[in-house]
Every structure is written in C-alpha cells, then in structure tokens.
Amino acid sequence: xxxxxxxxxxxxxxxxxxxxxxxxxxxxxxxxxxxxxxxxxxxxxxxxxxxxxxxxxxxxxxxxxxxxxxxxxxxxxxxxxxxxxxxxxxxxxxxxxxxxxxxxxxxxxxxxxxxxxxxxxxxxxxxxxxxxxxxxxxxxxxxxxxxxxxxxxxxxxxxxxxxxxxxxxxxxxxxxxxxxxxxxxxxxxxxxxxxxxxxxxxxxxxxxxxxxxxxxxxxxxxxxxxxxxxxxxxxxxxxxxxxxxxxxxxxxxxxxxxxxxxxxxxxxxxxxxxxxxxxxxxxxxxxx
Amino acid sequence: xxxxxxxxxxxxxxxxxxxxxxxxxxxxxxxxxxxxxxxxxxxxxxxxxxxxxxxxxxxxxxxxxxxxxxxxxxxxxxxxxxxxxxxxxxxxxxxxxxxxxxxxxxxxxxxxxxxxxxxxxxxxxxxxxxxxxxxxxxxxxxxxxxxxxxxxxxxxxxxxxxxxxxxxxxxxxxxxxxxxxxxxxxxxxxxxxxxxxxxxxxxxxxxxxxxxxxxxxxxxxxxxxxxxxxxxxxxxxxxxxxxxxxxxxxxxxxxxxxxxxxxxxxxxxxxxxxxxxxxxxxxxxxxxxxxxxxxxxxxxxxxxxxxxxxxxxxxxxxxxxxxxxxxxxxxxxxxxxxxxxxxxxxxxxxxxxxxxxxxxxxxxxxxxxxxxxxxxxxxxxxxxxxxxxxxxxxxxxxxxxxxxxxxxxxxxxxxxxxxxxxxxxxxxxxxxxxxxxxxxxxxxxxxxxxxxxxxxxxxxxxxxxxxxxxxxxxxxxxxxxxxxxxxxxxxxxxxxxxxxxxxxxxxxxxxxxxxxxxxxxxxxxxxxxxxxxxxxxxxxxxxxxxxxxxxxxxxxxxxxxxxxxxxxxxxxxxxxxxxxxxxxxxxxxxxxxxxxxxxxxxxxxxxxxxxxxxxxxxxxxxxxxxxxxxxxxxxxxxxxxxxxxxxxx
Numbered sequence: 029x030x031x032x033x034x035x036x037x038x039x040x041x042x043x044x045x046x047x048x049x050x051x052x053x054x055x056x057x058x059x060x061x062x063x064x065x066x067x068x069x070x071x072x073x074x075x076x077x078x079x080x081x082x083x084x085x086x087x088x089x090x091x092x093x094x095x096x097x098x099x100x101x102x103x104x105x106x107x108x109x110x111x112x113x114x115x116x117x118x119x120x121x122x123x124x125x126x127x128x129x130x131x132x133x134x135x136x137x138x139x140x141x142x143x144x145x146x147x148x149x150x151x152x153x154x155x156x157x158x159x160x161x162x163x164x165x166x167x168x169x170x171x172x173x174x175x176x177x178x179x180x181x182x183x184x185x186x187x188x189x190x191x192x193x194x195x196x197x198x199x200x201x202x203x204x205x206x207x208x209x210x211x212x213x214x215x216x217x218x219x220x221x222x223x224x225x226x227x228x229x230x231x232x233x234x235x236x237x238x239x240x241x242x243x244x245x246x247x248x249x250x251x252x253x254x255x256x257x258x259x260x261x262x263x264x265x266x267x268x269x270x271x272x273x274x275x276x277x278x279x280x281x282x283x284x285x286x287x288x289x290x291x292x293x294x295x296x297x298x299x300x301x302x303x304x305x306x307x308x309x310x311x312x313x314x315x316x
Numbered sequence: 317x318x319x320x321x322x323x324x325x326x327x328x329x330x331x332x333x334x335x336x337x338x339x340x341x342x343x344x345x346x347x348x349x350x351x352x353x354x355x356x357x358x359x360x361x362x363x364x365x366x367x368x369x370x371x372x373x374x375x376x377x378x379x380x381x382x383x384x385x386x387x388x389x390x391x392x393x394x395x396x397x398x399x400x401x402x403x404x405x406x407x408x409x410x411x412x413x414x415x416x417x418x419x420x421x422x423x424x425x426x427x428x429x430x431x432x433x434x435x436x437x438x439x440x441x442x443x444x445x446x447x448x449x450x451x452x453x454x455x456x457x458x459x460x461x462x463x464x465x466x467x468x469x470x471x472x473x474x475x476x477x478x479x480x481x482x483x484x485x486x487x488x489x490x491x492x493x494x495x496x497x498x499x500x501x502x503x504x505x506x507x508x509x510x511x512x513x514x515x516x517x518x519x520x521x522x523x524x525x526x527x528x529x530x531x532x533x534x535x536x537x538x539x540x541x542x543x544x545x546x547x548x549x550x551x552x553x554x555x556x557x558x559x560x561x562x563x564x565x566x567x568x569x570x571x572x573x574x575x576x577x578x579x580x581x582x583x584x585x586x587x588x589x590x591x592x593x594x595x596x597x598x599x600x601x602x603x604x605x606x607x608x609x610x611x612x613x614x615x616x617x618x619x620x621x622x623x624x625x626x627x628x629x630x631x632x633x634x635x636x637x638x639x640x641x642x643x644x645x646x647x648x649x650x651x652x653x654x655x656x657x658x659x660x661x662x663x664x665x666x667x668x669x670x671x672x673x674x675x676x677x678x679x680x681x682x683x684x685x686x687x688x689x690x691x692x693x694x695x696x697x698x699x700x701x702x703x704x705x706x707x708x709x710x711x712x713x714x715x716x717x718x719x720x721x722x723x724x725x726x727x728x729x730x731x732x733x734x735x736x737x738x739x740x741x742x743x744x745x746x747x748x749x750x751x752x753x754x755x756x757x758x759x760x761x762x763x764x765x766x767x768x769x770x771x772x773x774x775x776x777x778x779x780x781x782x783x784x785x786x787x788x789x790x791x792x793x794x795x796x797x798x799x800x801x802x803x804x805x806x807x808x809x810x811x812x813x814x815x816x817x818x819x820x821x822x823x824x825x826x827x828x829x830x831x832x833x834x835x836x837x838x839x840x841x842x843x844x845x846x847x848x849x850x851x852x853x854x855x856x857x858x859x860x861x862x863x864x865x866x867x868x869x870x871x872x873x874x875x876x877x878x879x880x881x882x883x884x885x886x887x888x889x890x891x892x893x894x895x896x897x898x899x900x901x902x903x904x905x906x907x908x909x910x911x912x913x914x915x916x917x918x919x920x921x922x923x924x925x926x927x928x929x930x931x932x933x934x935x936x937x938x939x940x941x942x943x944x945x946x947x948x949x950x951x952x953x954x955x956x957x958x959x960x961x962x963x964x965x
Binding site: 089119120122123136138139140142170171215216217218219287289291294295297299 | 568
C-alpha cells in the first residue's frame with residue numbers, strides 16, 4: 029500500500045463497470061442470517077460483483093457523486109466513491125452503481141443525486157449568496173451533503189471554522205453539532221461506537237439539522253480514503269493507527285451514512301428498538 | 317322571587333264527636349270528683365291535682381279538634397294555548413290583492429312577552445375523524461332573559477336518535493354560538509340533529525331541533541410499508557408518510573439479501589428478522605393499507621403461498637394494496653402463478669420477458685380516465701390536479717403485460733408506440749389495488765427548485781391514493797352535490813350524482829334514500845331512486861318533500877358490487893317568509909303589535925295572557941306536633957306521681 033496521494037485521484041479508475049446489486053429472486057434464507065467469509069472470499073466476491081453486467085435499476089439506484097463548488101479546486105475522489113458504492117452494494121440490499129461523477133453546483137443534475145460528498149484538504153470557501161441559495165434549496169428539498177476532511181491535524185480547527193461558516197450560510201439558524209453516540213446514524217445498519225476513517229483525529233461525527241434530519245454531515249477523519257481500492261482490488265491507502273480494524277469501521281460508517289440517507293430514522297421505529305433490546309440485551313447510551 | 321304569604325291557625329275538626337264526648341266526661345268528672353279532691357287533699361293539693369287533670373283534658377281535646385295552619389302562597393298557572401289563542405282568517409286570500417294596507421298601526425293592549433329559545437343554524441366541519449372530537453357550532457337565539465338549559469346532539473338512525481353529546485349552557489339574551497364537542501363513533505356519512513332541552517323560557521318546540529350532516533373519516537390510517545430494499549423512492553415516500561397527519565406507519569425494509577457479502581457477525585448489525593408470519597398471518601388485518609414497495613411478492617423469499625393467500629384475502633375483505641415497482645418487484649417472473657397475480661390490474665409479465673425493467677427516461681401523462689379519477693380529481697368542486705410541464709421524467713419503468721378488463725390505466729409514461737402504462741388500478745372483492753409500475757416517483761418529491769409544483773403533485777397523489785385505497789368517504793365513485801345548508805321542509809330537493817369511478821358508469825344504479833326524523837318521533841322513510849347517468853357521467857334526481865330531519869343517501873348498483881357513494885341532506889324547518897320577518901322586526905322596533913291581518917290575512921289571535929296568578933292555599937296540620945303529646949304525658953304523669961306521693965292512690 030502507498031501513502032495517501034490525492035493528486036492521483038483526479039484520474040478515474042479505468043476498468044470499473046457499474047456495480048449491480050445481486051439479482052433478486054434467489055434469496056431463500058432468512059434475512060437476519062448473515063454469514064462470515066474469510067478475506068480471500070471477500071475479494072473474490074467483490075470482483076465477481078464488479079464484473080457483473082450493469083443492472084437496470086436506474087430509477088432509484090444509489091449513485092454517489094462529488095459536488096463541485098464554484099472556484100474551489102477540491103481533490104477529486106471519484107475512485108473512493110466508486111469503492112464506497114461497491115461496498116454498499118455488496119454488503120446491503122441497496123442497488124448501487126459505481127458511476128461516481130463530479131456534479132457542478134449550478135446544474136440541475138444536482139437533483140438526480142440526493143447524496144453528495146464534499147472531500148476537502150483545504151479550508152472551505154465562502155460561497156456567493158446565489159450559490160449558497162442553490163445549495164441551501166437542495167438541502168431543504170431533501171439532499172444530504174457529507175463533508176470529509178482529508179487534511180492533517182494542524183489545520184483541523186481552521187477547517188472546522190470554515191465548515192461552521194458554510195453551514196451558517198446554507199442553513200441559517202442551524203449550528204454544527206456533535207452527533208450523539210446513541211443517534212440512529214450509528215445503528216442504521218451496523219452498530220458503531222465511533223466515527224472512523226483513514227486517520228483518527230476526531231472520534232465524533234458532526235452534523236447540521238434540516239427538517240428533523242441531519243442534512244449536513246461532517247467527518248474529520250478522511251473517511252473516503254479509507255475505503256478506496258485500486259483496480260486490482262487492494263485498498264489504496266494505509267489506515268492509521270488502527271489498521272484493518274479501523275478500515276472496517278470506516279467502511280461500516282460509510283454504509284451507515286448511506287443507509288441513514290436512504291432510510292432516515294427507520295431504525296428508530298419502536299418495533300426495531302424493542303426487538304434489539306430484547307434480543308441482545310442492548311441499550312442505547314444513557315439508558316439504564 | 318319574593319313571595320307574600322298569609323297564615324291562619326284554625327281547627328280542622330271542631331265538631332269532633334270524640335272531643336265533645338270527652339269534654340262532657342271531663343265536665344262531669346270535675347263536678348263529681350273536684351269537691352272530693354278538695355276535701356281529701358286539702359285546698360292547695362286538691363287545686364294542683366285538679367289543674368293537672370284539666371291540662372290533660374284540654375290538651376287531649378285540642379288534639380282531637382285537629383288544629384292546623386292555613387297559608388296562602390301566590391303562584392301562576394300556565395294556560396293552555398287553546399284557551400288563549402285562536403287562528404283567524406280575516407280576509408280571504410283571493411281578495412288580498414285588492415286591499416291596501418292601512419297606514420296606522422294600533423298598539424296591542426298588553427305588549428306580549430315573548431319567551432323562546434331557538435336553534436338558528438348548525439355549523440359542522442366538512443370532515444370529522446372517527447373517535448376524535450370535532451367542534452359543532454350551534455347558533456342559538458334567546459328571546460327572553462338569561463336562562464340555563466342543555467344542548468344535545470343525537471346521531472339519527474333508522475332505529476331512532478342516539479345521543480352523542482350534551483352540554484349545559486347559559487344563554488344570554490340575543491343570538492350566540494354554542495360550541496358542542498362531538499366524538500363520532502362511526503365512520504361514513506352520518507346524520508345528526510342538535511336540540512334544546514330544559515330551557516325554562518322556551519315556548520315553541522318547533523324550532524328547538526336542527527339536523528345536519530357530517531362526513532366522518534377514520535382518524536388513523538394504519539399503513540404497513542414493506543420494501544425490498546432501501547432506495548430513494550423508499551426514502552422520499554417514508555419522509556412524506558411520516559409527515560402526513562393521521563397515518564400510523566409500520567415499516568419493514570429488507571436491508572440485506574442472503575447473498576450479500578458479510579464480513580461481520582450478526583451481533584454487529586442492527587438488523588432484525590423480517591417478521592413474515594406475524595405480518596402476513598396475524599397482524600395484516602389490523603392495517604388499512606399495505607404498501608409493497610419494490611418488494612418481491614413471490615414464493616421464493618420467506619413468503620410462502622399461505623402468506624400470499626392471506627394478503628389476497630386481506631384485499632378481498634376490504635384492505636388496500638399499493639404496489640410500487642422497482643427492480644425487485646415486477647421485474648421478476650416469480651410473482652406469476654402465485655396467489656397474488658390475480659389481484660393485480662395487469663399481467664405482471666410483459667410480452668418480451670427479457671425487458672422487464674426499462675430505465676429510459678419517459679414523460680408522465682394522465683389518461684382521460686386518470687384525469688377524472690378520485691386520485692387526480694378528488695372532488696367536483698376542486699379542479700383536477702395539474703401535471704406541471706417541468707415534471708421530472710420517470711427513469712425506471714416496469715414493463716408489464718396486458719391490462720386486465722376490470723382494471724383501468726390512469727397514467728402512462730412515454731409517447732406513441734413506446735408508451736407504457738405506469739399507473740393502474742382495480743378493485744378486488746371489497747378492496748382496492750393501485751400499481752405504480754415505476755420506482756422513480758421520488759424525482760417528483762426532489763425536483764429542481766424551479767419545478768416545485770411537482771412536489772405538490774407528489775404529495776397530493778400519494779395523499780389521495782392513500783385515501784382512495786382506504787375507501788375514504790371523500791373518494792367514492794358516486795359523488796353527490798352535497799348541500800351544506802339544510803333544505804327547507806316541505807320542498808322538493810334536486811340532487812346531482814356524478815360517476816367518477818374507475819370504469820364506465822354502470823347501466824343500472826340506484827340511490828337509496830332514507831329519511832330520518834330529527835326528533836325520532838316518526839318512523840324512517842325509505843325511497844329508492846333509479847339513476848340514469850348521462851353522457852357527462854352525471855344523473856339528477858329529486859327527493860320528495862319531507863319534514864325536518866335528514867336524508868341519508870347511498871348509491872348501489874347490481875352491476876358493480878363495489879359501487880359506493882352517498883351524502884347527507886339535512887331538512888331544516890321552514891324559513892319565515894319575508895312578511896313574517898317584517899312583522900317581527902316592526903314589533904320589536906316599536907314594542908307594540910301591528911294588527912297582524914294588515915300584513916297577513918291569516919293570523920293567530922292571542923289574548924296576550926299565558927299565565928294566571930292565583931293564591932294557592934297550603935294547609936299544614938299542627939295537632940300531630942310532638943309538643944302536644946309531651947305536654948299530655950307530662951300532665952298525666954305529674955298527677956299520678958303527686959297522688960302516689962301524697963297517698964291518694
């Protein structure tokens with residue numbers, strides 16, 4: 029594995045074809061039964077899925093995209109997004125397509141993509157009022173923006189300040205807040221206890237609320253780099269300090285973010301909470 | 317009220333035979349034995365004994381003559397109307413036109429005191445919800461001083477009125493609204509009547525009751541939302557349903573498939589098993605609507621044939637099924653030849669089985685039938701839903717087979733030979749099925765900001781679809797021109813009924829009309845009116861004249877068992893004529909009465925006296941008072957004790 033090199037991300041990985049979800053109609057086992065496979069089997073399965081023909085799930089399938097802000101040259105992480113889409117397709121029933129792309133803020137394509145990522149290794153720019161209005165309307169209509177800090181710890185505070193200023197422009201009256209450990213985001217698919225990434229600067233996720241949901245999510249741990257694979261199927265960047273376990277947690281966090289964007293507070297439904305508590309003697313943080 | 321009372325004590329039985337006999341015996345006894353007493357006991361002791369004996373006798377005599385108290389209390393007696401009023405026809409109506417009203421008016425000798433409370437009108441909300449309180453405003457006029465009484469609301473039924481609410485209120489002089497909280501205990505179109513009870517200054521019972529109609533919908537629609545996988549279509553529908561008032565949502569989404577790659581243990585997931593048996597075999601009857609979104613309704617998953625048969629029975633017995641498409645739903649052959657297939661409005665398998673799911677963007681368009689269907693045209697008064705020009709295209713369409721004869725295509729996607737049915741509906745048994753053969757309706761909920769109209773369309777379509785599938789009374793096939801103002805008693809009423817169902821109007825249809833008496837005194841009257849729908853799918857009919865009450869209208873057809881539709885037409889009392897209103901206003905203005913025949917040759921002559929003051933005698937007996945008995949016993953006992961002590965016994 030190599031060290032993190034964002035410059036190489038500008039070129040989209042060749043040879044990737046759209047990922048399809050597994051064909052329906054083959055399932056015959058109980059949904060709750062999941063299996064553990066060795067690492068070799070993981071790679072084999074991933075390769076098999078990547079090589080599969082494109083699905084026709086065009087209407088409602090998941091496509092990840094990176095938003096392009098006017099006048100801001102953020103690193104392009106399309107390969108990371110394709111890898112994330114693959115992981116989601118392989119681990120969940122969500123139909124995901126590895127067709128990640130850059131989406132300029134000013135196009136109507138924005139409204140074909142309710143989930144956008146904004147990776148950045150530098151301070152976020154202050155948007156012109158017209159641009160802020162466009163992005164604000166997208167958020168209020170139902171979009172979810174994930175901001176991923178890819179820089180080091182030295183500029184972390186300055187980056188956080190720039191994020192807070194951007195959030196204040198986009199969602200007047202809303203403040204960037206820490207996502208509580210018991211929030212549904214940490215159990216929308218996997219049960220997680222912290223926010224992982226390629227590095228581990230901040231163990232929390234931060235977010236801003238629009239219409240009772242987190243519409244802006246902020247990771248400070250370079251989440252996208254932790255899941256990126258090269259065309260051969262290997263992970264591209266080292267994960268420090270936790271190694272593979274930390275990488276797995278990062279993948280799970282990405283799966284949870286996608287599940288949350290697509291299911292909202294579904295896992296907060298009473299029937300789910302009751303079952304989880306009764307079956308696993310499981311408690312939400314703060315509960316007796 | 318201060319009352320003047322006159323009191324008098326008198327003997328009710330002064331000539332009592334026993335009393336006279338005792339008086340004579342006492343006189344003889346005193347004459348014979350008084351001298352003996354005085355000699356034997358001495359003058360002082362003898363005098364004491366004689367006094368005691370005399371007291372005993374006097375008390376006994378007084379009791380036997382029944383002394384009583386006579387009092388006179390002033391009170392009033394209500395005179396029956398037959399004593400004080402008489403209907404008089406002064407001038408024949410045929411000669412009225414030739415008469416000129418005189419200019420002078422004569423004051424009545426005694427300005428009559430008007431005492432009455434009347435219900436002027438009742439205002440009810442257009443829709444109330446089952447088992448949820450709704451406020452009915454009863455406007456009451458009080459033509460007397462402040463008075464207290466009760467206002468009751470009854471639901472009118474063929475078996476008589478059933479009380480549903482009662483409030484106690486104090487009416488000030490004049491007209492005022494009184495709010496009555498009504499909690500409907502049945503859903504549907506119901507007839508009610510508000511009435512006055514116990515008001516002391518209420519003399520005219522004819523205006524104490526006012527009927528009204530109320531459309532009662534279910535307060536909570538229980539929705540089971542099952543999805544084959546999370547998707548944007550699922551997310552935006554869930555987001556909308558959770559904000560829709562009156563929806564109780566239970567959701568289960570399949571988050572993994574058996575072949576999904578799983579480098580994790582079960583305890584690391586927050587997944588729960590899909591409760592197939594609980595949902596399909598035990599609980600499904602508790603839901604009003606099942607939304608199967610991109611859900612593989614075949615026997616290959618955990619679902620067995622018995623689960624699917626239960627789903628079919630659920631629809632047959634009146635449940636609603638909203639079937640939303642996607643790459644897992646209809647884009648598979650497994651649904652064919654299952655129990656579910658016959659309830660769908662189309663053959664799920666297209667002619668070309670290799671093209672099940674088409675993601676070519678297509679433009680949505682309503683069919684002619686869809687434009688008038690309740691989902692897109694919820695009421696006659698409201699304009700149909702517009703399909704905005706900038707509506708986002710549908711990019712994921714399930715290709716399906718032939719549309720079944722009993723089904724209707726409400727909307728299509730694409731144009732010309734590439735046109736595909738995308739919105740189809742049908743009825744199965746008592747239930748309804750709506751299929752949206754696409755998973756890209758979410759694009760309407762997430763449009764570019766310039767096309768916000770599509771968000772409105774998305775919300776209205778799903779809101780109306782939920783209402784239509786759950787047989788909301790506002791979404792019935794036969795829609796009647798309801799009258800929110802009661803029709804007048806004794807007059808014919810013309811009603812227009814329009815067919816807006818999913819198929820052509822039935823050849824034979826009947827409007828069943830039940831008249832229910834507002835007071836519950838008369839038996840219900842049933843009338844069957846044949847409906848003949850014209851080319852515009854509407855039919856007019858006339859209800860016969862009726863007394864105050866309500867017509868409960870319900871459509872039926874022998875051709876289509878699922879035909880529904882109806883209305884409540886309240887029949888109110890006859891409104892006063894302009895002439896009567898003029899007389900009333902003039903009388904009130906001048907505090908005098910115009911000779912009534914000046915304006916109306918047929919009038920009721922009244923003496924102006926409704927009460928007769930009298931002095932009512934009240935007799936209270938005194939002889940039974942305990943003091944008499946105590947005095948008698950004391951006198952006898954004292955005499956006996958003294959005689960014993962002095963040795964005269």
